[in-house]
Amino acid sequence: MKLSALKFSLILASGFLMASCAVNPYASTNKLYKKQAKAYGKSLWAVPQVNPEEVAYPQGDYWVGATNFNMRKPNYVIIHHTAQNSTEHTLKTFTTKATQVSAHYVIGRDGKVYQMLNDHLRAWHGGASKWGNNTDINSSSIGIELDNNGAEPFAEAQINSLLGVLEMLKKKHGIPAANFIGHSDIAPSRKVDPNPTFPWQKLSQSGFGLWYDADVLDSVVVAKNYADSVATGKVDTTLLQQEVLVLQQEPKYKVPDTFNPQDALRIIGYDTRNMEAAIKAFKLHFIQTEVNAELTEKDKQILYNLYQKCL
Ligand SMILES: [Zn+2]
Known part of the structure; x- marks a missing residue:
């Protein structure tokens, strides 16, 4: 017993030594993260206050803090490709103040996952975007960046890790299946990520994101x-x-003559102010082979099927 306990503590000690010898190249930006997180923590502890001169309503006689609450939770997951050449490049980008961009998770081609932010903090990954009537996606979502140059297929290890992260997030925050979407879905005029090789159908089969019924084109x-x-x-x-x-x-399933593709795209969530961009974003996600602004009969059948799932 004593010998194995000694061995165990030796292993532990050597592990600790190795960990302490490994230099974290992000030690200085990690300090900045902690400082900022602490400042936001303090603002949560503070008693909510308004300046009576700045508001047009009378205050109650004293402050009463509710005792039943928890943290707000994300309700969407937005998937991106980094369009950069390495995970290291992206980690640098997200820790450089001037870039003004970040994400909660970065997943490398090798499957390694870097969680860069607490899920409850607001990352800057969506930019100007819209899904349904939600115009502040960053406030209600988790951003996941996949290391990818923008044109290449996604590595198997990377997709396996992504599925693991999505499983954890769905369970932890109770995110509905339809709310796992791509950056191009929420910003169709500006973004084309993740690229057309992204396995949306596979994700949907695991419970993340919508997909059309298998027999819809029969x-x-x-x-x-x-x-x-x-x-x-x-x-x-x-x-x-x-x-x-x-x-x-x-x-097998006829699209009614009265079917309006613009209404369907809008009901699914797309911003249809620019219809060409909305169709392209829809095709990038659900058709993937020909990403253009034209809706073929086949595309309409798929769109009609998806639209019915959203009613
Ligand atoms: Zn993106």
Whole structure:
């Protein structure tokens, strides 16, 4: 017993020695983090006060602090690619004051996760953005940056770690599946991240983000009255003069003629003030093979299916 305890403490001591010998290159910016976090902590301890001369309402007779509360929680997760060449490059960017950008988590190609901010603090990752009527996404979201040059596929280890982080966040903060989205979704006129190789379908299968139903593009064979088929222009009248019934391939789920893609995109969450940009962002997320501002019949079927999930 004594010997193993000694061994254990030796292992512990050597581990401690190794850790203390490893120099953290971010020691000085970590000090800044702690200083800023402490200042915000102090503002939370303070009794809420307003200057009576600056407000147009009378104050109560004394201050009463409620005793039932906790911290506000993030309700969205925004996924980004860094468009930089290394994790180290991004860590530098997020610890340099002048850049004015940051994120809660940075995940390297090797799968290593750097949590750079407490989840309850507001990172500067969304910029000018909008999802539904939410115009301050930074206040209600967690930002996750994936080390990626902007065009390359995402590494397997990186996606595995991302799934682990998302699982933890979803559980911890109770974030709804539909609220896992990309930077391009919330800022369609400005952003194109994460790039089209991002595995949104795989994420959705694990409970993070929306995806369309597997059979949405299926077609079915239907028997049609000959006269109806002629009326819809779907039959060659010269070949089928004598037939009473004809067989036709039709989409399994028909998009109604009254379907309005702009309304659908807006209901899903997209900012549709610039429709071209909204369609491109939608296609970057859900179509991925051809990212342009044109909605094909296939795209409309997918959009209609997703829209119905959001009603
Ligand atoms: Zn981004």
